[in-house]
Amino acid sequence: xxxxxxxxxxxxxxxxxxxxxxxxxxxxxxxxxxxxxxxxxxxxxxxxxxxxxxxxxxxxxxxxxxxxxxxxxxxxxxxxxxxxxxxxxxxxxxxxxxxxxxxxxxxxxxxxx
Amino acid sequence: xxxxxxxxxxxxxxxxxxxxxxxxxxxxxxxxxxxxxxxxxxxxxxxxxxxxxxxxxxxxxxxxxxxxxxxxxxxxxxxxxxxxxxxxxxxxxxxxxxxxxxxxxxxxxxxxx
Numbered sequence: 001x002x003x004x005x006x007x008x009x010x011x012x013x014x015x016x017x018x019x020x021x022x023x024x025x026x027x028x029x030x031x032x033x034x035x036x037x038x039x040x041x042x043x044x045x046x047x048x049x050x051x052x053x054x055x056x057x058x059x060x061x062x063x064x065x066x067x068x069x070x071x072x073x074x075x076x077x078x079x080x081x082x083x084x085x086x087x088x089x090x091x092x093x094x095x096x097x098x099x100x101x102x103x104x105x106x107x108x109x110x111x112x113x
Numbered sequence: 114x115x116x117x118x119x120x121x122x123x124x125x126x127x128x129x130x131x132x133x134x135x136x137x138x139x140x141x142x143x144x145x146x147x148x149x150x151x152x153x154x155x156x157x158x159x160x161x162x163x164x165x166x167x168x169x170x171x172x173x174x175x176x177x178x179x180x181x182x183x184x185x186x187x188x189x190x191x192x193x194x195x196x197x198x199x200x201x202x203x204x205x206x207x208x209x210x211x212x213x214x215x216x217x218x219x220x221x222x223x224x225x226x
Contacts, residue, residue, distance in 0.1 A: 006155070009153065032212060034214065036215075043218075043219065044205075044215075044217045044218045045155075045217075046214040046215070049214060050211070051212045081185070090155060090156065092156075097199060099144045099161060099163050099207075099209060100158065100161060100169070100171070101146065101158070101161075101215065102172070103148070103155050103156035103157075103158075104155050105154055105155035106155040106156075107152060108154075
């Protein structure tokens with residue numbers, strides 16, 4: 001069965017600091033990978049996704065993620081965070097041949113000015 | 114505007130009562146999902162449906178039931194057998210064609226006392 005681990009539960013940064021949030025999944029086959037973000041009081045929304053091709057994918061608001069197949073990882077990065085990035089971030093995965101989408105436990109990011 | 118409507122936003126029930134949460138979408142999506150969101154546990158998949166009149170159990174289906182009689186509707190019943198029903202419930206849908214992301218509803222917060 002597929003599963004997703006997010007090891008950072010709560011991250012606190014100052015503005016302009018660099019961000020990297022870890023995401024590891026367990027599944028032996030081909031997967032689709034996602035990062036979703038939930039800003040305070042808002043819907044979950046898609047930040048970026050990886051299906052195939054270039055393992056470095058760029059999303060909205062300056063975020064990017066790198067798929068490293070050998071490490072079963074899909075870490076999220078941003079070179080310089082802003083106060084408006086304060087939110088909860090969720091990694092998600094589905095096996096390529098199913099619609100079953102599994103989420104990680106989420107990482108709460110707080111950015112202070 | 115297309116989207117997903119979950120109603121009601123807040124729901125209160127006494128222990129031992131079944132309760133049904135509504136989810137309607139007008140996005141013409143084939144796949145629909147129910148997740149439960151608890152602090153520190155992320156989103157956990159309850160049930161999902163890839164097509165009308167068919168659905169599959171997610172990781173925490175015990176104590177829940179669903180139906181998918183119409184493409185646009187995927188109601189979730191929280192039964193009295195669910196040990197910890199108090200939670201935030203999220204409905205989502207996606208197009209099965211291509212690699213499309215999930216669209217989420219606003220959620221229903223269920224409190225059982």
